[in-house]
Amino acid sequence: MSANLYDLLESRFPADRSKACFLLSDGSAISYGELERGAAHVAGRLVAEGVAPGDRVALQAEKSAAAIMVYLGVLKAGAVFLPLNPAYTASEVDYFLGDAEPKVFVTDPPAWVSEAVDAAPMETTVARGAGDLACLIYTSGTTGRSKGAMLSHGALAANALALHEAWGFTPDDVLLHALPIFHVHGLFVALHCALLSGCAMVWLPKFADAEVLAGLDRATVMMGVPTFYTRLVANPGFTRARAQGVRLFVCGSAPLLPSTFVEFEERTGQRILERYGMSEAVIITTNPLAGGRLAGSVGYPLPGVELRIGGPDQTGVIEIRGPSVFSGYWQMPEKTTEDFTGDGFFITGDVGRRDPDGRVWISGRAKDLIISGGYNVYPKEVELVLDELPGVAESAVIGCPHKDFGEGVVAVVMGTGDEAAMIAEARRQLAAYKAPKRIVFVDELPRNAMGKVQKNLLRQQYEHLFEG
Numbered sequence: 001m002s003a004n005l006y007d008l009l010e011s012r013f014p015a016d017r018s019k020a021c022f023l024l025s026d027g028s029a030i031s032y033g034e035l036e037r038g039a040a041h042v043a044g045r046l047v048a049e050g051v052a053p054g055d056r057v058a059l060q061a062e063k064s065a066a067a068i069m070v071y072l073g074v075l076k077a078g079a080v081f082l083p084l085n086p087a088y089t090a091s092e093v094d095y096f097l098g099d100a101e102p103k104v105f106v107t108d109p110p111a112w113v114s115e116a117v118d119a120a121p122m123e124t125t126v127a128r129g130a131g132d133l134a135c136l137i138y139t140s141g142t143t144g145r146s147k148g149a150m151l152s153h154g155a156l157a158a159n160a161l162a163l164h165e166a167w168g169f170t171p172d173d174v175l176l177h178a179l180p181i182f183h184v185h186g187l188f189v190a191l192h193c194a195l196l197s198g199c200a201m202v203w204l205p206k207f208a209d210a211e212v213l214a215g216l217d218r219a220t221v222m223m224g225v226p227t228f229y230t231r232l233v234a235n236p237g238f239t240r241a242r243a244q245g246v247r248l249f250v251c252g253s254a255p256l257l258p259s260t261f262v263e264f265e266e267r268t269g270q271r272i273l274e275r276y277g278m279s280e281a282v283i284i285t286t287n288p289l290a291g292g293r294l295a296g297s298v299g300y301p302l303p304g305v306e307l308r309i310g311g312p313d314q315t316g317v318i319e320i321r322g323p324s325v326f327s328g329y330w331q332m333p334e335k336t337t338e339d340f341t342g343d344g345f346f347i348t349g350d351v352g353r354r355d356p357d358g359r360v361w362i363s364g365r366a367k368d369l370i371i372s373g374g375y376n377v378y379p380k381e382v383e384l385v386l387d388e389l390p391g392v393a394e395s396a397v398i399g400c401p402h403k404d405f406g407e408g409v410v411a412v413v414m415g416t417g418d419e420a421a422m423i424a425e426a427r428r429q430l431a432a433y434k435a436p437k438r439i440v441f442v443d444e445l446p447r448n449a450m451g452k453v454q455k456n457l458l459r460q461q462y463e464h465l466f467e468g
């Protein structure tokens with residue numbers, strides 16, 4: 001039997017194909033039937049253009065329903081989908097195209113799909129094995145060359161089914177989808193849950209406060225990155241009444257501030273469900289749908305995921321093995337070997353610990369670990385202390401070259417305050433070597449499209465802080 005992910009998704013489309021899949025801001029809708037026909041025409045056109053199973057098809061475009069028709073059409077044709085951030089510059093795109101060598105590069109999905117109608121639609125989905133490559137996702141990689149994570153049909157299907165179950169999706173749900181679709185969060189986590197349950201999506205091109213607030217009136221589930229939630233709680237129009245029809249708010253892709261979790265609960269009476277994932281494995285852990293969701297914890301491994309903490313300490317690098325883990329980095333066999341243990345666990349590079357209940361707590365990326373005077377400083381521990389101080393919206397703690405200590409602890413704080421008083425307070429709460437030696441105040445922290453703070457940029461910017 002074929003393990004093509006498209007077969008699985010299509011088998012769950014509603015029997016009544018006139019049901020809306022995409023609810024658009026102008027009040028119109030695109031049905032499941034239209035999505036299915038669009039995918040069939042795209043697949044037909046790809047084959048007519050000479051695309052064979054396993055060939056890559058790249059897409060760089062703004063978010064649209066047509067882009068999803070291209071995605072599904074690529075799967076249906078047995079080809080490999082490669083989404084690219086529309087913000088990438090021409091020279092960045094050159095790198096991806098050179099590395100992945102796609103047969104077709106789509107930049108205008110609405111036009112491409114409408115032209116595809118001239119090609120005979122593909123009626124039967126191309127058979128694929130569970131281990132065959134479905135998508136190539138380039139990691140946002142903050143150092144070195146961006147790597148293409150190879151995700152198979154079987155890996156994506158396993159994760160989608162597990163999430164659909166864990167988060168209790170039904171055909172009556174309406175998912176508010178304001179995430180980008182060039183990243184695993186919007187493309188796999190959110191979209192696959194909706195398609196597997198045959199439910200409708202409030203389909204927003206991006207997060208815009210007014211549209212999101214209006215969308216919440218129709219939605220039952222929202223998925224977002226932490227910045228969506230900080231923006232919601234900062235908006236007085238986001239009220240308890242606005243949130244009451246929503247049964248589930250999911251957050252991930254970057255750490256959710258405990259203060260946002262608390263403010264959100266105070267405002268709405270609901271707890272955000274935080275989960276943890278990455279391009280190389282889609283979702284790894286989630287807080288439970290029923291039962292305790294704790295601020296700062298990313299919950300428990302999904303069924304089928306084995307998670308262990310490498311190293312002798314309680315806190316260490318998270319290693320995972322399971323059905324949704326990627327098959328390796330595209331054309332980088334040495335890097336792939338380096339990032340897997342001998343017994344097949346992927347070394348995530350995230351540092352964390354498990355509590356006695358089995359919950360996972362993430363304390364940052366291994367490469368963000370600061371070694372100051374020979375002592376290990378986990379930035380998260382310092383950030384949690386600083387974030388509680390008055391005037392601090394959010395902090396990012398980094399190590400900067402220091403002639404005595406190797407690295408000196410520096411806090412970049414979004415907000416205002418008195419540097420000396422804050423350092424003194426940090427020293428009161430933390431061992432002296434963990435307290436920042438300098439605090440820099442900024443209006444905004446640099447973030448990528450998924451809301452992740454770009455610590456590599458901060459390290460560059462403050463490289464010379466301790467000189468002179």
Ligand code: AMP
Pocket residue numbers: 139140184251252253254255256274275276277278279280298348350362364365450
């Ligand atoms: P990406 O591959 O771009 O999705 O980035 C994955 C990385 O995002 C992970 O390795 C984590 O470092 C981080 N991440 C994702 N979700 C969370 C979360 N809930 N809490 C903390 N970090 C997260």
